Amino acid sequence: MYAILPAFVSAIFLGFGLYVLVTKGVTRISTSFFLMCVTTFAWQGTWAFLFQAEQPDVALLLAKVGYLFIIFLPTCFYHFVTEVTECRTERPLLLVSYGLSLVLAVMVLTGGEVVSGFYTYFFGEYPKAGRLHPLHVAQTVLLACRSGWLLLGARRSATGEKRKRLDLCLVSLCLYSLAAVDYAANYGYAFYPPGVIFIGISLGILAVTIVRYDLMHPFSLAATVAHEVRTPLTTIRLQADEIGRAWPDLLAGYQLAVEHGLCKDSMRPGQLNRAAGLVASIQREIDGTHTVIDMALASVTLERLDRHSFTAQSLRHCVVSALERYPFLAGERERVAVGPIDPAWCFRGSDTLLVYVLFNLLKNALQAMRASVDGRIEIGVVQERGCWLLRFSDTGPGIAREVLPRIFDPFFSTKAHGSGAGMGLAFCRRVVEAFDGRIQCESVRGVHTTFTLRLPDAHTGKGRVMRARPASQVPASGAGPV
Numbered sequence: 335m336y337a338i339l340p341a342f343v344s345a346i347f348l349g350f351g352l353y354v355l356v357t358k359g360v361t362r363i364s365t366s367f368f369l370m371c372v373t374t375f376a377w378q379g380t381w382a383f384l385f386q387a388e389q390p391d392v393a394l395l396l397a398k399v400g401y402l403f404i405i406f407l408p409t410c411f412y413h414f415v416t417e418v419t420e421c422r423t424e425r426p427l428l429l430v431s432y433g434l435s436l437v438l439a440v441m442v443l444t445g446g447e448v449v450s451g452f453y454t455y456f457f458g459e460y461p462k463a464g465r466l467h468p469l470h471v472a473q474t475v476l477l478a479c480r481s482g483w484l485l486l487g488a489r490r491s492a493t494g495e496k497r498k499r500l501d502l503c504l505v506s507l508c509l510y511s512l513a514a515v516d517y518a519a520n521y522g523y524a525f526y527p528p529g530v531i532f533i534g535i536s537l538g539i540l541a542v543t544i545v546r547y548d549l550m551h552p553f554s555l556a557a558t559v560a561h562e563v564r565t566p567l568t569t570i571r572l573q574a575d576e577i578g579r580a581w582p583d584l585l586a587g588y589q590l591a592v593e594h595g596l597c598k599d600s601m602r603p604g605q606l607n608r609a610a611g612l613v614a615s616i617q618r619e620i621d622g623t624h625t626v627i628d629m630a631l632a633s634v635t636l637e638r639l640d641r642h643s644f645t646a647q648s649l650r651h652c653v654v655s656a657l658e659r660y661p662f663l664a665g666e667r668e669r670v671a672v673g674p675i676d677p678a679w680c681f682r683g684s685d686t687l688l689v690y691v692l693f694n695l696l697k698n699a700l701q702a703m704r705a706s707v708d709g710r711i712e713i714g715v716v717q718e719r720g721c722w723l724l725r726f727s728d729t730g731p732g733i734a735r736e737v738l739p740r741i742f743d744p745f746f747s748t749k750a751h752g753s754g755a756g757m758g759l760a761f762c763r764r765v766v767e768a769f770d771g772r773i774q775c776e777s778v779r780g781v782h783t784t785f786t787l788r789l790p791d792a793h794t795g796k797g798r799v800m801r802a803r804p805a806s807q808v809p810a811s812g813a814g815p816v
Contacts, residue, residue: 346534348375350541366414371537373410377403378530385458397452397461398442405442406435408474411510414540415481418503419488424480431477438470455524463520471517478511502543509536571620578613644769646792647685649715649722650675655685656692666700673714681722681789683769691765694758695726695785702730702783720794721771727784733777741775 351371354364380400387393409431416424442448450464485507489500513529513536592599653675657667681688696711703709712727733741742763766773766787777783 345375346538348372350537351375354541362417363414366410366417367537367540370407370410370414373403373407374533374537376400377407381530384460387459393452393459397459398449401442401449401461402439405438405448405470406432408477409435411507412477412481415484415503415507418500419484421484421488424484427480431473434473438466438473441466453519453522453524455519455526457526460519460527462522463517467520471514474514478507478514481507499543502539506536506539506543509533509539567620571617574613574616574620581609581613644683646680646682647688648677649679649681649724649789650677652685652688653692653713653715653724656689656696659689660693660696663700669700669703669709670696670711670713673712675715679715679717679722680792681769681771682792683765683789687765687768691762691787692726694762698758699726699728699730699783703728706730717791718788720791722789722791724787724789725784726787727782729782732779732781732783733775734779738775738777742773 348371351368354371355368377400380396380403384393384396384400387396409428412424412431413428416422416428438448447464447466448470449461449467451462452459453462482504485500485504489497489504492500509532513532516527516529519525519527588597591597653672657670657672692713699711703711706729708729710729712725714725716723716725742759762785763773766789769789771787771789774786774788775783776786
């Protein structure tokens with residue numbers, strides 16, 4: 335009867351491992367998780383036979399074989415955590431732990447230093463701790479503490495979904511650690527070991543985390559898709575360039591043929607002039623698509639960022655870079671006015687990510703003002719209590735009051751189907767929060783929409799009070815100096 339639980343749970347563990355492996359494929363995380371599941375499956379499967387053993391020599395053999403897998407289980411969990419947190423620097427310590435586990439495993443098989451025999455309890459036989467068994471216990475405690483330290487460290491620099499995943503991993507680690515109560519049975523305390531229940535729940539949470547919350551580094555898939563999209567775009571650009579180089583000669587030849595009566599002019603009025611601008615239009619569309627791909631990749635890789643790698647970045651440089659790289663259509667750049675920004679005004683973060691935030695704001699504002707001939711965009715920076723306020727304002731149609739609270743929600747969009755996925759402003763918020771800042775929006779229907787990015791001053795530190803720079807220094811209109 336007592337063997338039913340370990341036999342049942344053993345099958346569940348194998349199911350967990352296969353489920354993740356089949357669902358997500360072979361990756362570093364899925365492989366290390368599968369290793370944990372197989373180790374636990376073998377351990378509990380052996381216990382199912384041990385609890386029913388009747389011959390002492392068979393019971394001793396099963397006790398030692400089962401303990402081989404128990405010895406490796408803490409290291410397997412630690413291995414999984416190093417993959418989840420992407421701590422490649424832990425590799426030497428991981429190898430040392432595997433080495434120690436291998437030494438202990440050899441000692442289990444060759445002597446009684448780790449497992450010296452077995453106890454006979456009401457549920458069956460159970461391994462008896464040898465004099466070196468505390469070494470395995472100490473290894474388990476150290477690895478559990480180290481795993482918790484790695485997860486907490488990764489959580490501090492994580493945002494959004496990644497923080498939720500790491501929280502679940504921490505919960506799983508706590509449950510896994512409760513399984514250490516089984517060690518008491520190795521020292522003569524007669525109770526049915528409940529550790530399998532804690533470990534079963536723990537691995538179940540990890541399996542759901544991996545599959546449901548996509549712990550498998552979506553960047554790999556995104557990078558593959560981006561590569562597949564960029565390849566035809568590059569081919570289209572090369573073909574458009576070739577057409578652009580040949581077009582003047584083709585146009586001159588066509589006009590001569592028409593003049594000498596060699597062919598009939600079948601072109602509509604102005605069609606030739608418009609055709610000459612098609613090459614430039616194709617190139618602008620390609621540039622815009624590349625920009626969308628870059629922003630999509632940045633959105634995925636945002637979760638992989640280590641905030642400790644952030645450095646001081648010039649706000650002026652970011653604004654200038656965004657305006658230089660954005661694929662403006664004809665006449666759009668002239669609608670953007672920029673106030674004076676001192677090159678020494680810096681925030682702590684990533685210039686690339688802030689440029690993509692400005693790309694999103696520019697795209698939304700220009701789309702909103704498309705029906706307005708005199709619409710304007712104003713970009714300015716002021717200083718307030720140790721923070722830089724980067725204000726991005728447009729004179730478009732504005733945002734309805736009932737819509738305004740939801741604009742930063744993922745997948746929320748008021749645009750027509752196919753015109754936007756509702757991820758742009760959600761991405762902006764995630765980036766600004768990763769910089770320890772925040773983004774706000776104010777809008778008056780038919781008057782203006784203003785986004786304010788509050789970014790801590792990199793030179794003074796977050797929260798330090800400084801004298802505010804008057805907002806009047808930001809020009810109200812005109813393409814002022816940057």
